[in-house]
Amino acid sequence: MQKRKLVITHNLDQDHINLLENILPDWELLIGKDKEVWQEHLQEAEIIAGWKKGLEEEILAPQSKLKWLQTWSAGVNNLPLDELNNRNITVTSANGVHxxxxxxxxxxxxxxxxxxxxxxxxxxxxxxxxxxxxxxxxxxxxxxxxxxxxxxxxxxxxxxxxxxxxxxxxxxxxxxxxxxxxxxxxxxxxxxxxxxxxxxxxxxxxxxxxxxxxxxxxxxxxxxxxxxxxxxxxxxxxxxxxxxxxxxxxxxxxxxxxxxxxxxxxxxxxxxxxxxTPHTSGSTEHYNKRVIENILVPNLKEYLAGNIPSINRVDFTKGY
Missing domain, CATH: 3.40.50.720 (NAD(P)-binding Rossmann-like Domain)
Structure with a gap:
């Protein structure tokens, strides 16, 4: 039986990788900034955390298994929100990290x-x-x-x-x-x-x-x-x-x-x-820690319990 897949398009420290592995022991985790780590797995991914250019075509393909997208940014104006909404894909943002x-x-x-x-x-x-x-x-x-x-x-x-x-x-x-x-x-x-x-x-x-x-x-x-x-x-x-x-x-x-x-x-x-300042006001040494511990992990636990992730869930009618 094929494992469920989580893709994270950012580099994480080992402590946070271990944390996610403990929560998802039966899942395949594909983690890293280098797209070669996860490019071939995008259409199989049930959850994607992080948004990169080039993802749209893959995750909106008819065979895509994506159910939930967790962004790594507070803003979601660069996402194909209408298409994600039409496909009933839940989107949560990194609002509050900044x-x-x-x-x-x-x-x-x-x-x-x-x-x-x-x-x-x-x-x-x-x-x-x-x-x-x-x-x-x-x-x-x-x-x-x-x-x-x-x-x-x-x-x-x-x-x-x-x-x-x-x-x-x-x-x-x-x-x-x-x-x-x-x-x-x-x-x-x-x-x-x-x-x-x-x-x-x-x-x-x-x-x-x-x-x-x-x-x-x-x-x-x-x-x-x-x-x-x-x-x-x-x-x-x-x-x-x-x-x-x-x-x-x-x-x-x-x-x-x-x-x-x-x-x-x-x-x-x-x-x-x-x-x-060059769009750096949100830059912080604690960015990944807050996204993972304050948003992604609690949302993951809700998702695994059969619920829709609630922290920072995007309202498609409002656009944020």
Whole structure:
């Protein structure tokens, strides 16, 4: 009798391999970043953890045995969601893995812009002793968190350590810990004028695509900073650039862009009021550990018990 198969498209340490082998003693596990490890087994795999280019054709083939796909990322906008839904394949994401590293990056960007650290780093390179018109503080300011999921919640929690007033946006409008006022997406025009910092932590969906354009930037304070660690396509990039050039907003901290890598021709590289990170806000030494121990293993136990994995199960109607 052929063994059931689990494919993981990432390298794991031996401790985590042993953990999975103990949970699945009768399964064949194919684990590794090198596609030669699992390429010939994709259509036989009942579970795949990780998404790589080229998987789509194999897993959507008529003979594919795939029942459940666990992504290694929080975002699922690059998946063929309609086809997966039509084939009744369960999809779970790595949502929540990034709460600590991304919230740290958010505050690094907010503090960097507020205290002009990026300017001082440039001055250090040229041995230029200059005050750079430093003067702002972050304490007791107002931050608007657009998307109060796991990342947004952790960001709100840290903001309270700075004595900040925290405004949030979530679909349900339901309150959350550390958020002083919660709004719904149709109330952005009410929230934005109140914020000294606007932090976008949204997934990319049909509803959030190009959500921030010239209209939204004009609603913000001219002294406000814009932080985007969600997805680049949530923002109309050319209109953000124009808002930064015209002083409509004070500055931006950007980890994501409409096209990645960001082209060398982009004006964003040279702007004094912009800090750029190369889509690394979620990078962390604990990434695999959290995906496996907090999401994959509990979901595996549910699956083996005959249930649909529940942690981070993607709602196909919402796109996340």
């Amino acid at each position: 709460a600590y590293p991304i919230s740290e990056t958010i505050f690094a960007l907010m503090l960097g812009l507020t205290r002009k650290l990026h300017t001082y780093v440039k001055n250090q390179q040229t041995k230029n002793w200059h005050h750079a018109h430093m003067g702002l503080e972050m304490h007791e300011k107002t931050v608007g968190i657009i998307g109060v999921g796991e990342i947004g919640k952790e960001t709100a929690k840290i903001a309270k350590a700075f004595g900040m007033n925290v405004l949030g946006v979530r679909h349900s409008g339901q309150p959350a810990d550390y958020v002083d006022e919660m709004y719904t997406p149709d109330q952005l025009d009410v929230l934005l004028p109140k914020c000294d910092y606007v932090v976008v932590t949204l997934p990319l969906t049909n509803e959030t695509h190009r959500l921030f354009s010239a209209e939204q930037f004009k609603q913000m304070k001219s002294s406000a900073f814009f932080i985007n660690i969600g997805r680049g396509e949530i923002v109309v990039e050319d209109e953000l650039i124009q808002a930064l050039k015209d002083g409509i907003i004070a500055g931006a901290g950007l980890d994501v862009f409409e096209k990645e890598p960001l082209t060398t021709e982009s004006p964003l590289w040279e702007m004094e009021n912009v800090i750029i």
